[in-house]
Amino acid sequence: MGPKSLVIGAGAAGLAAAARLFANGFTDVLILEAGNRIGGRIWTVPFGNQLVELGAQWCHGQKNNVLYELAKPQDLLEESTFAQRNVLLFSDGYRTSKEVTRSLMSLAHRLVDSDEIRQAKGTLGENFVKKFKEEVPKMDSSIEPDIVDGFIESYHRFLKGKLAIDSWEEASGNCRVGYEKCEGSSRLAWKGKGAKTALELIMKSGAFDESKITLNKRVKNINYTQLNGKVSVTCEDNTNYEADHVIVTIPLGVLKENHQTLFTPSLPTTHTNAIDGLNSGNVNKAFLEFETPCWRDHGNVFRLVWRADDLNQLRSSKFSWAEGILTFSSVDYCPNVLGVRFVGKEAMQAELLPDSEILEGLKMLLKKFFVGIDVPEPTRFIRSKFSTDPDFRGAYSSRSLKTEQQNTGAKDLAQPVLDSAGKPMVLFAGEATSPQHWSTLHGAIETGWREADRLIEMYKNAQ
Numbered sequence: 001m002g003p004k005s006l007v008i009g010a011g012a013a014g015l016a017a018a019a020r021l022f023a024n025g026f027t028d029v030l031i032l033e034a035g036n037r038i039g040g041r042i043w044t045v046p047f048g049n050q051l052v053e054l055g056a057q058w059c060h061g062q063k064n065n066v067l068y069e070l071a072k073p074q075d076l077l078e079e080s081t082f083a084q085r086n087v088l089l090f091s092d093g094y095r096t097s098k099e100v101t102r103s104l105m106s107l108a109h110r111l112v113d114s115d116e117i118r119q120a121k122g123t124l125g126e127n128f129v130k131k132f133k134e135e136v137p138k139m140d141s142s143i144e145p146d147i148v149d150g151f152i153e154s155y156h157r158f159l160k161g162k163l164a165i166d167s168w169e170e171a172s173g174n175c176r177v178g179y180e181k182c183e184g185s186s187r188l189a190w191k192g193k194g195a196k197t198a199l200e201l202i203m204k205s206g207a208f209d210e211s212k213i214t215l216n217k218r219v220k221n222i223n224y225t226q227l228n229g230k231v232s233v234t235c236e237d238n239t240n241y242e243a244d245h246v247i248v249t250i251p252l253g254v255l256k257e258n259h260q261t262l263f264t265p266s267l268p269t270t271h272t273n274a275i276d277g278l279n280s281g282n283v284n285k286a287f288l289e290f291e292t293p294c295w296r297d298h299g300n301v302f303r304l305v306w307r308a309d310d311l312n313q314l315r316s317s318k319f320s321w322a323e324g325i326l327t328f329s330s331v332d333y334c335p336n337v338l339g340v341r342f343v344g345k346e347a348m349q350a351e352l353l354p355d356s357e358i359l360e361g362l363k364m365l366l367k368k369f370f371v372g373i374d375v376p377e378p379t380r381f382i383r384s385k386f387s388t389d390p391d392f393r394g395a396y397s398s399r400s401l402k403t404e405q406q407n408t409g410a411k412d413l414a415q416p417v418l419d420s421a422g423k424p425m426v427l428f429a430g431e432a433t434s435p436q437h438w439s440t441l442h443g444a445i446e447t448g449w450r451e452a453d454r455l456i457e458m459y460k461n462a463q
Contacts, residue, residue, distance in 0.1 A: 004028045005455065006233055006241055008219050009249035011040020012056075012441055013429040015202045016448025017247045022207040024456045029209075030241065032233070034218035034391045040251070041392065042441065044194030047382055050334040051194040052287045054384040056441045058082075058189060059198075061182025066449075067442040068188070070201040080189035081330050087299035090150060091310040093371030100143060101303075107139055108132060108155050117173040123401070124175060125156065125168035150305040157326045158303070160343040164281020164398035164439060167344070175399040178409070180436040192333030198441060218391070222246060223264040224417060224425040231425050245424060247451050249444075252413075252432035253280035253393025263426070267417065271428075274413035277406035278432060280394030282347040286340040286383035288362065293336050294373050301329040304369055319361040321350040328366070340383075351385040358383065396439040397432035410435045414447070416454065424458070427451040 005021055007014045010033035021029050037043075043055035059077055062068045071077050086105065088096040096104075111117055111131050112124075120127040129152055136148050156168055165171050190197050203210070217239070223232040230242040250262075255275045259267060266272065295302070304325055306314065314323055324346025331337040340362060342350055350358055359381055366375045386392045403409060414433040416424035429447040437443030 003244040006243035006246045007031045010038040010213055011249060012042060012444040013448040014249040016445045017429055017452045019202055019208050020449050020452035029212055031213045032217040033215050036215050039199055042195050042199055044196035047287055048289050048380055053195050054285055056195050058187045060186050060440050062184030063182050065182040065442045066445050067198060076197055077188040078191055079185050080187040080332050081300050083187045085300040087302050088305050089302050089369040090305045091307050091368055104151050107135055120173050123169045124171045124173050127173055154303050154305040157343055161283050161326050161341055164283060164396050170400045172401055178435055189332045221264055225265055245455055247427045247429055249430045251392050252278055252397045257393055270412045270415060273406055274408045277403045277408040279398045279400040281398050282344055282387045283395035284342040284347045284384045284386055288338045288378040289380035290336050290376050290378055294375055301327055303327050321346045322361045322365055348387045351388045410438055
């Protein structure tokens with residue numbers, strides 16, 4: 001039978017932890033999931049006759065990527081179309097050539113990853129803008145200053161999504177220090193089967209007992225000071241569970257909102273400092289289905305670039321939230337679907353509005369930016385709302401100036417809470433606890449395995 005272990009959360013990290021425990025002979029394992037489905041931020045949903053990803057979408061890289069290693073034997077992955085045919089669309093209808101688009105993007109990526117930007121004092125934004133404006137004329141003196149200014153505004157939004165920040169003035173150039181990029185294709189998609197395939201891979205062990213997953217069990221308190229040495233977990237429906245160990249995979253945003261009441265006693269300062277100092281970003285998606293893919297001949301990924309006057313008008317309109325739209329893009333295996341990415345504080349603002357208003361704003365953008373393309377009325381619409389969802393409160397974690405100021409990080413959040421004898425009572429997993437691969441699906445899986453292995457090794461050594 002072994003020790004009783006409780007896993008809170010049936011996302012990638014929670015399922016990975018449980019799978020590892022089951023595979024190593026731990027049979028007394030229970031998984032509590034707050035929502036009505038498994039997967040967490042893996043959220044593959046039917047959309048017409050196809051599948052779309054409201055949450056995690058890709059496998060990022062190949063080398064030293066545990067998710068890729070799980071999927072490779074079955075040949076489940078391929079390069080996403082999102083990596084192809086990028087176009088910069090300006091709000092006055094202007095479009096840059098593919099060559100200029102590629103040059104500007106390559107230069108911007110190189111600068112963000114450069115030691116000069118990473119080591120510079122000040123914010124990522126101020127240092128990037130200064131250096132980018134210095135380097136563009138050296139690269140191509142024919143690119144007009146207004147094109148450069150528009151691109152900078154668009155690239156700022158790109159980094160809001162990539163880094164899960166609301167502004168590059170809230171981060172320094174070394175906000176990605178410690179992150180280990182897996183070599184290989186950075187956007188590998190699931191051949192139309194959806195990222196939910198990753199869940200199936202995680203649970204593929206014949207020992208995994210799906211009956212041990214209990215849905216609609218939102219935890220309201222974790223008490224780890226009971227006299228009997230057990231951890232007591234109470235749910236909102238007042239059901240109570242006791243366990244020798246609890247693996248917490250609750251998203252960072254939920255910990256930020258609830259940690260003061262969620263744990264009895266309060267977590268150690270090391271943990272609360274990490275929860276406060278790490279950032280949980282606002283990133284969302286929407287999908288529009290059309291009768292015909294009118295954009296196909298023009299590109300796959302359309303990056304929106306606002307002219308200064310148009311942007312000022314937008315900010316004073318009822319569509320001010322639309323400043324947070326990063327891209328319209330083709331969707332793998334969904335030929336008539338356009339995907340939309342929302343980033344930053346505007347992504348949060350958009351969540352508070354009804355679908356009808358969001359649709360009106362998206363149609364306005366399509367008309368304004370897709371000049372010369374007859375865009376029909378969409379026939380179907382769906383979107384995510386991660387920031388206002390009480391089970392997520394954000395998309396994924398990131399590092400900000402506050403993280404650096406408080407000298408904290410994932411390693412601090414990942415520390416288990418021990419009893420007086422040194423036994424881990426409360427353990428933490430999830431992408432926010434990954435020191436090298438935060439914000440990724442493979443990072444989440446690794447942390448689930450890490451905490452399961454912590455328990456497996458402890459009991460192995462005790463024998």
